[in-house]
Amino acid sequence: MLKIGQYEIESRLLLGTGKFPNFSMQKQAIARSGAKILTFAVRRMALFDAEQPNLLQELDLNNYLFLPNTAGAKTAEEAVRVAKLARASGLCHMVKVEVIGCNETLLPDPIETYRACEQLIAEGFTVLPYTSDDVVLARKLQELGVHAIMPGASPIGSGQGIINPLNLSFIIEQATVPVIVDAGIGSPADAAYAMEIGADGVLLNTAVSGAKDPVKMADAMRLAVEAGRLGYEAGRIDQKKYATASSSMKGLPHYG
Amino acid sequence: MKLMVNAQQLVIENIQTIEQLLLHLELSSKIMIVELNGQIIQQLNYNNKIAEGDVFEIVTFVGGG
Numbered sequence: 001m002l003k004i005g006q007y008e009i010e011s012r013l014l015l016g017t018g019k020f021p022n023f024s025m026q027k028q029a030i031a032r033s034g035a036k037i038l039t040f041a042v043r044r045m046a047l048f049d050a051e052q053p054n055l056l057q058e059l060d061l062n063n064y065l066f067l068p069n070t071a072g073a074k075t076a077e078e079a080v081r082v083a084k085l086a087r088a089s090g091l092c093h094m095v096k097v098e099v100i101g102c103n104e105t106l107l108p109d110p111i112e113t114y115r116a117c118e119q120l121i122a123e124g125f126t127v128l129p130y131t132s133d134d135v136v137l138a139r140k141l142q143e144l145g146v147h148a149i150m151p152g153a154s155p156i157g158s159g160q161g162i163i164n165p166l167n168l169s170f171i172i173e174q175a176t177v178p179v180i181v182d183a184g185i186g187s188p189a190d191a192a193y194a195m196e197i198g199a200d201g202v203l204l205n206t207a208v209s210g211a212k213d214p215v216k217m218a219d220a221m222r223l224a225v226e227a228g229r230l231g232y233e234a235g236r237i238d239q240k241k242y243a244t245a246s247s248s249m250k251g252l253p254h255y256g
Numbered sequence: 257m258k259l260m261v262n263a264q265q266l267v268i269e270n271i272q273t274i275e276q277l278l279l280h281l282e283l284s285s286k287i288m289i290v291e292l293n294g295q296i297i298q299q300l301n302y303n304n305k306i307a308e309g310d311v312f313e314i315v316t317f318v319g320g321g
Contacts, residue, residue, distance in 0.1 A: 016319075016320060016321030017319040017320060017321075018318075018319040018320045018321045019319065020319065026319070039320055039321055040317035040319065040320050041317070041318050041319065041320025042289075042315050042316075042317060042318075043315060043318045044262040044263075044313065044314065044315055045262070045283060045286065045288055045314050045316045047261060047262060047266075047281045047282075047283070047314075048281060048282055049282065050282040052286075054286055054287065054316065055317070055318070055319060056287045056316075057286070057287065066317070068317060069320050069321070071320055071321075085289045085291060085296060085315055086289070086317070088289045088296045088298070089287060089288075089289050089317070091287070091317075156321065157321075183321075203321075204321075205320075205321030206321065
């Protein structure tokens with residue numbers, strides 16, 4: 001069971017809801033993924049547009065925990081404002097703190113992220129910061145009292161997978177809260193790898209929504225996260241330089 | 257009455273309350289959050305009167321990672 005703050009979640013796969021080709025595919029992918037936590041962004045409504053699509057209306061709200069992100073915020077204050085708007089909906093008390101510092105890399109601003117977490121913890125939110133894989137920053141955020149750490153595998157939407165497994169392993173070793181790898185996952189192998197090295201969960205979006213068959217990929221990711229977690233719990237063999245035969249050399253029959 | 261809603265200048269007649277404004281904007285049945293002049297307005301206060309020059313931000317949840 002994945003435990004984040006006071007919440008217990010069956011699925012270790014968290015799913016982003018952005019950039020799906022259409023609503024039908026999005027709904028099916030969400031269902032197939034088995035994800036129980038869905039992320040959303042907060043944006044202005046279109047005016048005089050009664051037919052504007054609204055994903056939330058399509059979902060059974062009792063089945064999911066909503067994790068609004070603060071994407072778009074450039075400062076801690078903007079992130080706090082967005083978080084409060086989201087919470088005012090009555091639908092969520094968790095927040096993914098996403099304060100981006102660079103438009104090309106979409107890497108998070110560590111200082112504004114830290115400051116936003118400080119304020120949001122004081123306001124009683126369940127706080128999940130999206131960070132780079134900076135080991136010291138992760139430790140400081142934990143000391144602050146965040147409820148999970150969400151280090152990026154690689155830049156958002158880049159599909160590069162985990163490019164710095166060493167840092168990720170340091171973050172996992174020192175973790176006092178769940179570590180959820182968030183951003184840059186591309187393939188099911190990436191998601192499984194994150195879980196195998198000890199991450200508590202994986203958050204991905206583009207890997208599913210941008211796949212040729214998003215619904216099938218959602219299925220694959222669900223299985224990958226399960227397989228990776230089982231593999232981690234099962235305890236893999238060590239890697240060795242030389243071979244070790246699978247069968248004993250005793251009792252060999254005489255050959256010719 | 258002139259209002260700003262989501263950075264759009266609107267001119268409206270015969271609308272007194274937030275509730276009526278939301279109806280006018282075709283928004284009333286949706287999941288949304290209303291901020292008026294920088295303050296979040298709880299649903300139970302949608303009967304509050306609106307005033308000339310009020311600045312609204314009306315937001316909802318959209319797809320995002």
